[in-house]
Amino acid sequence: MMNRVLTTPATRLRQQFTRPTSNTIATDKANSATFWHYQILDPNGEAVTRWYQFFLVVCLVSLFIDPLYFYLPYVGGDTCMTKDHAAAIAINTWRSFADIFFAVHIVMKFRTAFIAPSSKVFGRGELVMDKRQIARRYLKSDFVIDVAAMLPLPQIVHKLIIPATNKNTKDHANNTLSLIVLIQYIPRLFVIFPLNQRIIKSTGFVAKTAWAGAAYNLLLYMLASHVLGATWYSMSIGRQHSCWQQGCKEEMAEKVCMSFLDCKSVDNPDRKKWLESTSLRTLCDASNESSPFKFGMFADAFTSEVASSKFFEKYLYCLWWGLRNLSSYGQNLDTSIYIGETLFCIFICIGGLILFAQLIGNMQTYLQSMTLRLEEWRIKRRDTEEWMRHRQLPEELADRIRRFVQYKWLATRGVDEEYILQSLPIDLRREIQRHLCLNLVRRVPFFSQMDDNLLDAICERLVSSLSTQGTYIVREDDPVNEMLFIIRGQLESSTTDGGRSGFFNSITLRPGDFCGEELLTWALLPNATSYPSSTRSVRTLTEVEGFALRAEDLKFVANQFKYLHSKKLQHAFRYYSHQWRTWGAALIQATWRKYKRRKLAKELALQELMEGFYYEESGTDGTPGSSSEQQFGVGATVLASRFATNTRKGIGHHKVGSVDSSTSLKMPQLFKPDEPRF
Numbered sequence: 001m002m003n004r005v006l007t008t009p010a011t012r013l014r015q016q017f018t019r020p021t022s023n024t025i026a027t028d029k030a031n032s033a034t035f036w037h038y039q040i041l042d043p044n045g046e047a048v049t050r051w052y053q054f055f056l057v058v059c060l061v062s063l064f065i066d067p068l069y070f071y072l073p074y075v076g077g078d079t080c081m082t083k084d085h086a087a088a089i090a091i092n093t094w095r096s097f098a099d100i101f102f103a104v105h106i107v108m109k110f111r112t113a114f115i116a117p118s119s120k121v122f123g124r125g126e127l128v129m130d131k132r133q134i135a136r137r138y139l140k141s142d143f144v145i146d147v148a149a150m151l152p153l154p155q156i157v158h159k160l161i162i163p164a165t166n167k168n169t170k171d172h173a174n175n176t177l178s179l180i181v182l183i184q185y186i187p188r189l190f191v192i193f194p195l196n197q198r199i200i201k202s203t204g205f206v207a208k209t210a211w212a213g214a215a216y217n218l219l220l221y222m223l224a225s226h227v228l229g230a231t232w233y234s235m236s237i238g239r240q241h242s243c244w245q246q247g248c249k250e251e252m253a254e255k256v257c258m259s260f261l262d263c264k265s266v267d268n269p270d271r272k273k274w275l276e277s278t279s280l281r282t283l284c285d286a287s288n289e290s291s292p293f294k295f296g297m298f299a300d301a302f303t304s305e306v307a308s309s310k311f312f313e314k315y316l317y318c319l320w321w322g323l324r325n326l327s328s329y330g331q332n333l334d335t336s337i338y339i340g341e342t343l344f345c346i347f348i349c350i351g352g353l354i355l356f357a358q359l360i361g362n363m364q365t366y367l368q369s370m371t372l373r374l375e376e377w378r379i380k381r382r383d384t385e386e387w388m389r390h391r392q393l394p395e396e397l398a399d400r401i402r403r404f405v406q407y408k409w410l411a412t413r414g415v416d417e418e419y420i421l422q423s424l425p426i427d428l429r430r431e432i433q434r435h436l437c438l439n440l441v442r443r444v445p446f447f448s449q450m451d452d453n454l455l456d457a458i459c460e461r462l463v464s465s466l467s468t469q470g471t472y473i474v475r476e477d478d479p480v481n482e483m484l485f486i487i488r489g490q491l492e493s494s495t496t497d498g499g500r501s502g503f504f505n506s507i508t509l510r511p512g513d514f515c516g517e518e519l520l521t522w523a524l525l526p527n528a529t530s531y532p533s534s535t536r537s538v539r540t541l542t543e544v545e546g547f548a549l550r551a552e553d554l555k556f557v558a559n560q561f562k563y564l565h566s567k568k569l570q571h572a573f574r575y576y577s578h579q580w581r582t583w584g585a586a587l588i589q590a591t592w593r594k595y596k597r598r599k600l601a602k603e604l605a606l607q608e609l610m611e612g613f614y615y616e617e618s619g620t621d622g623t624p625g626s627s628s629e630q631q632f633g634v635g636a637t638v639l640a641s642r643f644a645t646n647t648r649k650g651i652g653h654h655k656v657g658s659v660d661s662s663t664s665l666k667m668p669q670l671f672k673p674d675e676p677r678f
Contacts (some may be wrong), residue, residue, distance in 0.1 A: 040129045041112045048112060049202050052195060055105050056206075059192050062098040063223055065091060066181050066188070067230035069154055071314055073237050075307040079280050081241060082263035087311045092155050102150035102191075109138050109146070142194065148187040153180050185227075217362040222323075224355050228348065229322030233314070235344065236301035243284035243293045251278065296336030297345065326352040377409055404468045407543055417464065433459045437547060440487050447485075449572045454561050461553035465546050473538040474516065479531035482548045483516040489544030491515065495536040495582065505582050508541070517577050519551055523558035535579060 041048050068091045076082035113127045114137060128134065157180050199206055206216060241261070248257035257278070260271045275281075282288065286295045286302035301307050306317050325333060330348035335341050384405060388398045421429050437459040441447045447455060465484060467473065474480060476495060486509055493515060494506040509515060518532040531551060574580040 039111065040131070040134070041108070042127065043112050043114060043198075044202050048108070049199070051105075051108060052199050052202070055101060056192070056195055056199065058098060058101045059188065059195065060219065060223070062095070062102075063185070063188060063192075064226060065095050065098060066154065066185055067227050068315075069158070069181050070230040070234035071311060071318075073234075074309075074314070075237075075240070075302075076263040077266050078275065079244065079278070079284075080261055080263040080266060081237070084311055088158060092158065096152060096155060099150055099152050102146065106143070106146050106150065109142070110135055145187045145190050148184065149191050151184070153184050214363050217359055221326075221355060221359045222319075224351070225322035225326050226319055227322070228326055228351075229318030229320070231344075232298070232321060233301060233306070233318045235340065236295075236298040237307060239295060239298045239338075239341075240284065240302065240307065243295075244280055246293065247278070247280040247283045294336035294338070296338060296341050297333045298341070327356060329353050329356070381405055400468060400470060404466075404471075407468050408466055412466075430456070430460050433462065437462050440547065441485065449569055454557070457557050457561060458549065461557070462547040462549055465544075465548040467540045467544040467546075469540055469542055471540045471544075473540065474534045474536075476535065476537045477533050480516045480518045480522075480534045480551075481531055482550045483514055483519050483554065484538075484546050484548050485514045486511050486544060486546045488546070490541040491544060492539050492541055493536045494539075505586070507582070509538070517573065517579060519549075519554055520558075520573060522551070523554045 068087070072083050072088050072091075073081055074084060110131075112134070113129050114134060116126050116128050196206060206213065244261055245258070248261075251257050256270075257274070257280075259265060260268070260274050265271050283291060283293055285291055286299040295302070300321070304317070306314055309317070325348055329352040330345050333345050333348070335345050384401065388401060393401075421432065424432070434456060438455060441455060441459060441462070447458070450458075462485075467489075473484060473491065477498070488511055491509040491513075492506060493509050494504065497503040497505075515536070515538045516534070518534060522528050522532045
């Protein structure tokens with residue numbers, strides 16, 4: 001579908017009453033590039049559809065970026081916590097780029113027309129192109145959610161709010177930032193769902209191929225695992241800080257203890273003295289089972305040194321943790337009596353069950369769509385084997401059936417081409433048939449003599465034909481109901497002249513040849529009803545692919561296009577027809593044999609005349625006289641001339657009779673003459 005740019009009614013009215021000049025045309029071209037924001041876009045146009053697909057990818061990337069803020073705090077030393085500043089800069093940069101696309105999406109929706117609800121009774125409906133109505137409708141529907149998803153709240157909190165607060169502790173910074181990310185994550189999820197529906201509504205699918213659809217569903221499952229792993233890490237850091245905070249409350253100087261938890265004070269001499277006297281090391285040791293503080297499911301973050309690892313190593317471990325527990329529904333988790341931990345495990349169990357069931361269902365649907373046709377072919381092949389076994393078919397015949405089923409699968413992959421073509425409008429069917437058949441039909445020398453209109457009419461009615469080795473296309477004296485034009489393979493065409501003893505003719509048909517040409521003469525007859533009988537038997541020597549032209553379709557083409565009645569085309573048909581070539585060869589042989597018989601009869605008659613005159617006119621001594629020799633020469637000449645005259649008269653009478661017989665039948669000249677008898 002081509003992209004349509006819709007203008008407002010005022011713009012169309014102004015264009016209608018304004019005479020375009022060369023200056024105005026140049027100005028309009030310049031303004032079209034400058035004032036692009038005044039244009040109204042078609043919601044089903046190509047540009048809007050491409051933007052929706054691209055923005056869906058941006059939304060998925062942004063959903064992967066936001067949980068990365070949970071990985072910023074980490075244990076940077078002995079009983080202290082800090083923040084990864086390099087990772088924070090990279091995350092803020094990438095998220096700012098994503099926010100720009102969210103802002104562009106809002107501008108696009110202000111310039112995208114919508115279909116009036118009252119016009120959806122029939123067809124696609126009427127587009128509303130008024131900017132005020134578009135803006136009013138958008139402000140009442142999705143504007144608030146889009147703005148909430150666009151705002152750079154994590155960047156503002158991370159760069160401005162947290163440094164400006166007096167409580168510059170890692171626990172305050174981590175909790176505030178995590179809360180902001182979780183709050184803004186909800187509207188970004190709400191943006192994806194209607195966007196996904198719009199793409200399906202305009203294009204019919206999100207992913208074009210089955211593999212792409214399976215990858216898309218797997219990506220959504222990976223996203224859920226990514227969010228789960230990042231949340232687990234953030235709660236692990238919060239659990240560690242809660243343990244330190246509880247230990248500091250038990251000590252005398254709580255404020256001093258809390259200030260030492262920041263890794264900025266690692267080089268402070270007072271902190272070194274504090275580490276020697278504090279009990280936080282023993283109290284908040286996750287590997288110490290006798291510790292009164294229970295880490296529960298968060299102990300792995302510290303026993304495996306995940307909290308103190310590099311950013312990429314930490315991310316991969318948390319992603320694996322999320323995948324493992326989401327797939328097993330959290331069955332391997334050892335929890336404590338901490339309420340937040342228990343609720344988190346319940347969420348993992350329920351969410352993992354729902355997401356995993358949805359993933360398996362969607363993946364099975366997409367993967368089965370790739371093997372569905374193959375499975376149908378296997379079932380059909382199994383049913384065919386059971387049917388042949390039940391009917392006790394001979395092994396040779398069963399083997400031919402198996403070869404045909406296998407060859408048809410290799411040629412078409414189980415696609416019903418006739419069903420697909422019949423479901424399309426007639427103009428598309430004509431273009432498809434022309435694309436598929438025209439170049440192949442032109443390979444047939446007989447068709448190369450025709451014009452494009454006649455070829456289009458023939459291509460429109462051709463159907464594909466597949467035949468395995470050893471199959472009889474038609475047998476001698478059987479009715480012919482289609483013409484077959486060979487594209488690939490070889491056939492044997494033979495005739496016995498109706499079973500006449502001593503007569504057999506066989507030729508090989510190759511790509512570019514055709515058989516069943518008896519139909520062409522039948523189609524030219526105005527009142528022909530029954531199908532003509534085949535004069536030859538046609539059998540496949542190899543697997544054959546071709547196009548078949550049925551008798552009714554050929555009759556229709558012959559009635560609509562009188563060019564088929566032209567002598568030029570009929571002469572071309574006679575030249576390329578193997579039946580006419582066989583008849584021509586047989587006629588030459590018969591004529592040659594008749595000539596040899598007449599010549600032999602003439603020589604024998606002359607010899608007998610010479611001997612008779614010799615004995616009648618000879619003397620007593622057997623020597624003919626001079627007068628008898630002259631009489632013999634004159635008599636022989638008269639007899640030879642009479643014999644030649646009678647022979648020519650017989651041939652003339654035979655020709656006249658044949659012409660009269662063909663004329664009395666009132667048939668077109670395309671009919672093949674009778675086979676000569678020799």
